[in-house]
Amino acid sequence: xxxxxxxxxxxxxxxxxxxxxxxxxxxxxxxxxxxxxxxxxxxxxxxxxxxxxxxxxxxxxxxxxxxxxxxxxxxxxxxxxxxxxxxxxxxxxxxxxxxxxxxxxxxxxxxxxxxxxxxxxxxxxxxxxxxxxxxxxxxxxxxxxxxxxxxxxxxxxxxxxxxxxxxxxxxxxxxxxxxxxxxxxxxxxxxxxxxxxxxxxxxxxxxxxxxxxxxxxxxxxxxxxxxxxxxxxxxxxxxxxxxxxxxxxxxxxxxxxxxxxxxxxxxxxxxxxxxxxxxxxxxxxxxxxxxxxxxxxxxxxxxxxxxxxxxxxxxxxxxxxxxxxxxxxxxxxxxxxxxxxxxxxxxxxxxxxxxxxxxxxxxxxxxxxxxxxxxxxxxxxxxxxxxxxxxxxxxxxxxxxxxxxxxxxxxxxxxxxxxxxxxxxxxxxxxxxxxxxxxxxxxxxxxxxxxxxxxxxxxxxxxxxxxxx
Amino acid sequence: xxxxxxxxxxxxxxxxxxxxxxxxxxxxxxxxxxxxxxxxxxxxxxxxxxxxxxxxxxxxxxxxxxxxxxxxxxxxxxxxxxxxxxxxxxxxxxxxxxxxxxxxxxxxxxxxxxxxxxxxxxxxxxxxxxxxxxxxxxxxxxxxxxxxxxxxxxxxxxxxxxxxxxxxxxxxxxxxxxxxxxxxxxxxxxxxxxxxxxxxxxxxxxxxxxxxxxxxxxxxxxxxxxxxxxxxxxxxxxxxxxxxxxxxxxxxxxxxxxxxxxxxxxxxxxxxxxxxxxxxxxxxxxxxxxxxxxxxxxxxxxxxxxxxxxxxxxxxxxxxxxxxxxxxxxxxxxxxxxxxxxxxxxx
Numbered sequence: 021x022x023x024x025x026x027x028x029x030x031x032x033x034x035x036x037x038x039x040x041x042x043x044x045x046x047x048x049x050x051x052x053x054x055x056x057x058x059x060x061x062x063x064x065x066x067x068x069x070x071x072x073x074x075x076x077x078x079x080x081x082x083x084x085x086x087x088x089x090x091x092x093x094x095x096x097x098x099x100x101x102x103x104x105x106x107x108x109x110x111x112x113x114x115x116x117x118x119x120x121x122x123x124x125x126x127x128x129x130x131x132x133x134x135x136x137x138x139x140x141x142x143x144x145x146x147x148x149x150x151x152x153x154x155x156x157x158x159x160x161x162x163x164x165x166x167x168x169x170x171x172x173x174x175x176x177x178x179x180x181x182x183x184x185x186x187x188x189x190x191x192x193x194x195x196x197x198x199x200x201x202x203x204x205x206x207x208x209x210x211x212x213x214x215x216x217x218x219x220x221x222x223x224x225x226x227x228x229x230x231x232x233x234x235x236x237x238x239x240x241x242x243x244x245x246x247x248x249x250x251x252x253x254x255x256x257x258x259x260x261x262x263x264x265x266x267x268x269x270x271x272x273x274x275x276x277x278x279x280x281x282x283x284x285x286x287x288x289x290x291x292x293x294x295x296x297x298x299x300x301x302x303x304x305x306x307x308x309x310x311x312x313x314x315x316x317x318x319x320x321x322x323x324x325x326x327x328x329x330x331x332x333x334x335x336x337x338x339x340x341x342x343x344x345x346x347x348x349x350x351x352x353x354x355x356x357x358x359x360x361x362x363x364x365x366x367x368x369x370x371x372x373x374x375x376x377x378x379x380x381x382x383x384x385x386x387x388x389x390x391x392x393x394x395x396x397x398x399x400x401x402x403x404x405x406x407x408x409x410x411x412x413x414x415x416x417x418x419x420x421x422x423x424x425x426x427x428x429x430x431x432x433x434x435x436x437x438x439x440x441x442x443x444x445x446x447x448x449x450x451x452x453x454x455x456x457x458x459x460x461x462x463x464x465x466x467x468x469x470x471x472x473x474x475x476x477x478x479x480x481x482x483x484x485x486x487x488x489x
Numbered sequence: 490x491x492x493x494x495x496x497x498x499x500x501x502x503x504x505x506x507x508x509x510x511x512x513x514x515x516x517x518x519x520x521x522x523x524x525x526x527x528x529x530x531x532x533x534x535x536x537x538x539x540x541x542x543x544x545x546x547x548x549x550x551x552x553x554x555x556x557x558x559x560x561x562x563x564x565x566x567x568x569x570x571x572x573x574x575x576x577x578x579x580x581x582x583x584x585x586x587x588x589x590x591x592x593x594x595x596x597x598x599x600x601x602x603x604x605x606x607x608x609x610x611x612x613x614x615x616x617x618x619x620x621x622x623x624x625x626x627x628x629x630x631x632x633x634x635x636x637x638x639x640x641x642x643x644x645x646x647x648x649x650x651x652x653x654x655x656x657x658x659x660x661x662x663x664x665x666x667x668x669x670x671x672x673x674x675x676x677x678x679x680x681x682x683x684x685x686x687x688x689x690x691x692x693x694x695x696x697x698x699x700x701x702x703x704x705x706x707x708x709x710x711x712x713x714x715x716x717x718x719x720x721x722x723x724x725x726x727x728x729x730x731x732x733x734x735x736x737x738x739x740x741x742x743x744x745x746x747x748x749x750x751x752x753x754x755x756x757x758x759x760x761x762x763x764x765x766x767x768x769x770x771x772x773x774x775x776x777x778x779x780x781x782x783x784x785x786x787x788x789x790x791x792x793x794x795x796x797x798x799x800x801x802x803x804x805x806x807x808x809x810x811x812x813x814x815x816x817x818x819x820x821x822x823x824x825x826x827x828x829x830x831x832x833x834x835x836x
Binding site for chain 2: 174175176177178198203204205206208209211212218219220221222223224225256258260261263264267268289292293296329330332333350352353354356357358359360369370371403404412415416
């Protein structure tokens with residue numbers, strides 16, 4: 021595991037593995053990584069599964085990984101997930117949408133304690149919506165730790181709220197060592213939002229577990245055509261468009277059925293449409309789906325429809341394609357980058373264009389010229405794997421480990437230079453206060469007095485031994 | 490030419506350029522033409538030290554990528570993850586759909602704001618006259634009714650889309666109901682704020698009239714927005730309760746309703762049907778308000794003139810100036826907007 025094969029041994033195609041950032045001659049060092057985000061299990065979503073899967077793969081590669089998030093209801097303290105992935109659920113107050121309150125300072129004692137106990141070398145924060153992630157970056161820089169940030173979402177520039185959040189992102193990222201984005205569009209977006217040097221932004225896509233999403237043509241009824249939609253039923257997912265597509269196509273094709281999984285405030289739109297056009301037997305609303313049930317829903321359909329209005333990467337279409345479905349999607353955000361042209365039909369985000377795209381695919385399905393599910397699956401299964409993501413992330417860590425963390429004076433200078441005279445000065449002051457607070461904490465409880473946590477993770481970690489023993 | 494960029498170095502940041510002179514070009518051309526296939530213009534230049542070292546580590550078998558970079562994720566491309574192509578941000582658009590304003594047009598539209606300010610000033614002047622006893626309520630009532638009648642005739646004469654089943658009889662009915670109720674309740678209105686100090690009443694009406702000006706729906710003044718109309722009428726009620734008699738209060742409220750509720754409707758129709766009349770109406774109204782105020786206080790009138798000029802002449806200029814600094818960026822990351830009317834599927 022530790023001795024990674026040089027790509028040259030595997031032929032010229034793989035020798036061109038993307039993500040060759042670090043010096044390949046040196047053997048990859050072991051990192052002690054701390055993933056920080058407000059979003060983690062039991063909350064469900066893209067960021068949560070990203071952190072979990074990435075952590076698992078990094079542990080498999082011999083790194084030490086811990087996850088830090090806030091307490092979810094009764095779930096607080098320390099929990100262990102599979103392969104000994106240690107999760108700290110910190111008692112911090114949740115403010116809005118599972119994001120914690122931030123004062124820039126109050127989380128320092130807890131986070132410092134964790135970083136020191138676990139001998140963390142790299143702090144990896146996730147999601148720009150997470151206040152805790154930004155806090156941890158701020159404290160990690162004060163403590164002289166290397167920092168990496170993964171941005172999972174796209175953001176506009178036009179309204180007041182985005183002007184404010186973009187300013188905060190600029191401040192948070194101006195002295196972060198490396199940033200990871202999930203698609204090229206997301207990279208452009210983040211570089212513009214945070215005024216970054218594009219060289220320190222890497223693109224590492226998300227992945228899906230192809231083993232979880234296998235096709236099963238026997239589950240679908242070929243006597244009719246089923247369109248599957250699996251998404252949260254919210255405005256940003258374009259559910260209003262879906263409410264226009266359903267009656268339009270159902271009137272045209274009597275054998276067309278819709279299967280809609282997910283829950284949200286826009287459910288009422290779909291219910292009204294179903295009511296008005298009397299489509300109760302053809303439009304089924306399944307409600308919220310558990311992650312393990314998603315595959316069983318997907319395999320019942322022929323066509324996967326995604327109507328999102330904005331999307332950084334869109335795992336859903338990869339999951340749909342992996343289950344062998346024909347994918348029809350809006351051409352927004354990073355979606356055009358995700359699947360090869362012959363596996364996806366891209367449409368403009370209008371009812372007319374989406375209906376056209378769907379009709380094209382329905383025609384193909386009826387004529388029997390659509391590629392068989394197994395063929396689609398075999399093409400998709402190798403595109404995005406978590407192992408690959410972990411390998412590329414590891415290279416980012418290798419690179420970050422060699423980079424120096426800015427000392428306080430240079431941090432202050434950079435804040436003033438990059439973030440404008442007003443916000444820059446305010447946050448420079450915050451950085452100084454944070455540093456003083458850190459000195460106080462170090463005086464009260466010196467690092468040497470903090471116990472070192474036992475590392476249970478990894479292939480030969482204590483975790484597996486205790487279970488075996 | 491090679492360029493070594495060590496911006497990642499902790500010690501110093503500098504970029505060093507090397508000129509690589511191949512002095513045995515003929516030899517290479519003759520002997521091993523293969524390498525040339527891999528060198529395509531700038532590909533070589535964009536390489537980093539790491540890439541070159543990686544090539545070394547791979548035994549030099551791998552040359553610079555021959556395939557151009559594509560903005561796709563599904564293909565493993567021979568570029569590092571932090572590679573920045575020359576096509577980076579090529580889909581960035583600036584100031585899409587920005588309207589170029591013409592000064593005259595903006596100034597003309599700003600006239601609407603100015604005339605609304607004048608309306609408030611005019612109502613306050615009338616109130617002040619009544620409070621001082623220099624204007625009898627009968628006179629104000631008579632003038633108001635006359636104006637209302639003239640306005641109604643003008644409104645009808647201009648024609649335009651009528652409310653579906655609204656007849657003249659219905660209009661007369663509502664007018665009668667309003668007059669009767671206001672007249673009946675005017676003694677109550679008169680004593681409504683007796684227990685409140687006069688300063689509070691004045692402050693409240695000032696705030697309310699300001700709220701009226703701020704919340705007035707300038708883009709679609711007919712019918713007047715509920716918030717602005719309510720604020721204006723509340724302010725008027727407060728003021729009316731400080732007048733000497735119940736009849737005064739009644740006249741004041743009738744006048745306020747005329748100015749704040751009915752005049753915007755007439756003005757809107759004037760602007761739609763006979764656009765040339767609008768600047769005249771606005772100027773006349775402003776002049777009337779200024780002269781009215783001048784008879785009370787010269788300083789106030791001067792301030793009003795300055796405010797009106799600033800609103801109609803200076804503010805549009807400022808808007809045009811600031812428009813130049815507009816730098817709005819758009820790109821594929823923007824949330825798509827739904828422009829169609831999707832409610833037709835629901836109702």
